[in-house]
Amino acid sequence: MRRLAVAIAIILGLGMAPSVIGAAADTAAVAKAAAISAESDFNNDGFSDLAIGIPGQTLGTGTFSAGAVSILYGRAAGLTGAGSQYLTQNTRGVSSTAEPQDRFGSTLAAGDFNNDGFADLAISVPQESIGLVDGAGAVNVLYGSAAGLTGSGSQYFNQDTSGVGSSAERNDHFGGALATSDFNNDGFADLAIGAPGEDSSVPDVGAVNVLYGGTAGLTGAGSHFFTQNTPGVGDNSEFGDTFGAALTGGDFNHDGFADLAIGVYGEGVGSIAIAGAVNVLYGTSAGLTGARSQYLTQNTPGVGNNAEELDQFGFALTAGDFDNDGFADLVIGVPQESTTLRYIGAVNVLYGTSAGLTGARSQYLSQNTPGVGNNAEELDQFGRALTAGDFDHDGISDLVVGVPWESIRGISRAGAVNVLYGSAAGLTGAGSQYFTQDNPGVGSSAEEDDLFGLSLAAGDLNDNGFADLTIGVPNESGSLDAIGAINVLYGAGAGLTGSGSQFFTQDSPGVVGAAEEGDQFGTAVAASGP
Numbered sequence: 001m002r003r004l005a006v007a008i009a010i011i012l013g014l015g016m017a018p019s020v021i022g023a024a025a026d027t028a029a030v031a032k033a034a035a036i037s038a039e040s041d042f043n044n045d046g047f048s049d050l051a052i053g054i055p056g057q058t059l060g061t062g063t064f065s066a067g068a069v070s071i072l073y074g075r076a077a078g079l080t081g082a083g084s085q086y087l088t089q090n091t092r093g094v095s096s097t098a099e100p101q102d103r104f105g106s107t108l109a110a111g112d113f114n115n116d117g118f119a120d121l122a123i124s125v126p127q128e129s130i131g132l133v134d135g136a137g138a139v140n141v142l143y144g145s146a147a148g149l150t151g152s153g154s155q156y157f158n159q160d161t162s163g164v165g166s167s168a169e170r171n172d173h174f175g176g177a178l179a180t181s182d183f184n185n186d187g188f189a190d191l192a193i194g195a196p197g198e199d200s201s202v203p204d205v206g207a208v209n210v211l212y213g214g215t216a217g218l219t220g221a222g223s224h225f226f227t228q229n230t231p232g233v234g235d236n237s238e239f240g241d242t243f244g245a246a247l248t249g250g251d252f253n254h255d256g257f258a259d260l261a262i263g264v265y266g267e268g269v270g271s272i273a274i275a276g277a278v279n280v281l282y283g284t285s286a287g288l289t290g291a292r293s294q295y296l297t298q299n300t301p302g303v304g305n306n307a308e309e310l311d312q313f314g315f316a317l318t319a320g321d322f323d324n325d326g327f328a329d330l331v332i333g334v335p336q337e338s339t340t341l342r343y344i345g346a347v348n349v350l351y352g353t354s355a356g357l358t359g360a361r362s363q364y365l366s367q368n369t370p371g372v373g374n375n376a377e378e379l380d381q382f383g384r385a386l387t388a389g390d391f392d393h394d395g396i397s398d399l400v401v402g403v404p405w406e407s408i409r410g411i412s413r414a415g416a417v418n419v420l421y422g423s424a425a426g427l428t429g430a431g432s433q434y435f436t437q438d439n440p441g442v443g444s445s446a447e448e449d450d451l452f453g454l455s456l457a458a459g460d461l462n463d464n465g466f467a468d469l470t471i472g473v474p475n476e477s478g479s480l481d482a483i484g485a486i487n488v489l490y491g492a493g494a495g496l497t498g499s500g501s502q503f504f505t506q507d508s509p510g511v512v513g514a515a516e517e518g519d520q521f522g523t524a525v526a527a528s529g530p
Contacts (some may be wrong), residue, residue, distance in 0.1 A: 039111070039112060039119045040119050040526060040529060041119050044144065047074030047075055049074050050488075050525065051110065052105075052472075054068040054070060056482070057513075064101065065100065065101050066100060067125065069104070069105040070511060071086075071121075072084050074459075074462060076462055077462065078468075078502060081510025089125070095155070096138065099129065104125045108178065109122045110180065110527075111180030111181075112144075113191065115188045118143065118145055120141060120143045121141070122139055122180070125137065125138045125140060131168070134171065137173045137195065137197075138175060139174070141217065157211065159195065165207075166209070169199060173195060173197040174194075176197070179247035184212060184283060185257045186213075192210050193210070194244030194245055196242040198227070204240050204241070204242055205242075206227070206228075206241050210223060226290065228279065231290050232293050235279075238267070242264065242265060244262055246333075247262055249319065252280065252327060254326050254328075254354060262278065263315060266312075274312060278317070279294070280293060280295075282356065297313060301359050303364075304346075308337075310338075310343075314332055316384060318331050318386035319388065321396070321422075322399065322427045323396070323424055324395055327353060329426075331348070334348060341376065343405075345403065346382060347366075347401055348364055349362060349364075365401075371431070371432050372432050374406070380403050381404060382403045383402075387457055388458060389468075392421065392491065398419060398422050400469060401417065401420070403415065404451040406436070411448050414450050415450050417434075418433070419433040419434075421495065435496070443485075452473045455474070455523060456469065461488065464491075468490045471489070471525075472525050474522045480516065484515075485504060485522055486521070487503055506519065
């Protein structure tokens with residue numbers, strides 16, 4: 001048994017990484033709203049690149065879990081360690097300084113905030129102290145260039161930054177979730193920042209700050225601040241709601257403006273504690289607004305199953321056009337969904353329409369759904385991580401579901417992922433795939449507490465038109481515990497394959513840094529586009 005507790009990998013219980021809209025837009029307007037933020041090509045060479053969070057990284061004496069981020073660059077042969085970057089708050093030009101327990105790199109999101117053709121990277125520091133305020137949280141933004149990401153011109157935001165709503169308070173965890181999309185359709189990616197620990201008159205109601213992009217990059221000017229007490233936003237701020245713990249963007253009503261889905265996994269539904277909910281805010285030329293917003297739970301008409309205690313509906317989110325009708329669709333993770341077995345996990349899929357998301361035609365999927373690999377077992381937590389991408393290059397988005405607590409051959413919490421393919425009728429278990437580290441070609445092997453599938457990202461890393469899948473394995477161990485790793489599976493006409501897959505740790509050739517106990521390389525991953 002490993003010395004590091006499994007729970008370390010889920011700091012604050014937050015979703016690990018935002019997801020992006022897959023291929024599928026069939027008009028220029030929708031493509032613009034989606035693609036502006038769905039690009040992780042930091043050096044603009046045509047290949048998507050990969051950002052990897054290492055929030056457990058220690059940077060010398062007294063900086064336990066200060067955190068770091070690795071950048072691996074794409075090329076025709078796939079990712080390479082050659083020319084990789086290693087970024088911390090001690091990197092030249094990066095604001096603030098590395099401090100113990102900051103957890104820099106806990107969540108990541110890529111988007112072109114200044115619309116110069118180079119993708120930029122937002123890096124959360126959710127436990128950053130602002131002055132004497134512990135755990136207030138912050139976000140560092142690094143801009144892309146021909147040489148890759150650079151500290152030059154970087155930005156640093158917290159809730160005390162001019163124009164950013166609210167103020168830095170203890171344990172707000174600003175940056176606990178991140179998502180990029182073009183909410184006002186002006187050609188610049190915008191950044192949504194979750195602060196799930198935000199307090200009002202009661203603790204941990206949660207909030208979301210939205211910063212808008214421009215020629216000079218992101219700015220606090222004109223930013224928006226949302227809670228469930230914002231006019232038009234469904235329900236009310238209540239103790240422990242954690243509004244903003246998960247975020248994803250997508251154009252759900254196909255009007256050219258990206259919309260924002262916000263996870264509220266701690267939401268009580270009636271008297272049912274921690275059943276979970278999702279708020280959806282719609283984009284306009286003035287940005288996101290509470291007007292016409294939606295409030296969704298498993299008790300919403302048409303949404304599969306029912307709200308039950310501890311379900312955590314909304315813990316993870318992703319968007320993609322799974323039926324190729326031009327409307328983005330929303331997938332909602334319910335990792336603690338139970339039947340006669342506890343916490344098997346499930347996902348709800350809601351389809352977009354001109355009126356927005358709807359429970360009509362919605363789907364409810366678990367490992368008991370026909371065609372979906374393996375079987376639902378106690379504590380699997382199917383749906384704890386999600387991402388979308390077009391892995392078979394058929395023009396329809398596909399869905400990846402992380403099952404990080406999956407037991408393999410009796411090995412507890414080794415982890416797995418299920419891949420469900422899109423069709424004109426939506427997602428289907430037919431032709432689905434099931435991957436673990438025991439699959440042929442997939443690097444390493446299934447081991448206790450690896451948590452394979454705790455983070456996920458999709459992007460075309462070799463620029464061949466097929467999306468590729470990065471799978472975080474933050475508790476992967478060698479001679480040291482929880483050094484972390486990533487597996488990369490490449491897309492093909494028949495879908496993802498272990499053939500030609502890659503396996504990286506901080507000890508891989510060219511990767512800057514060294515694997516150390518508790519680093520948890522791969523806790524967050526970000527890749528997307530083009």
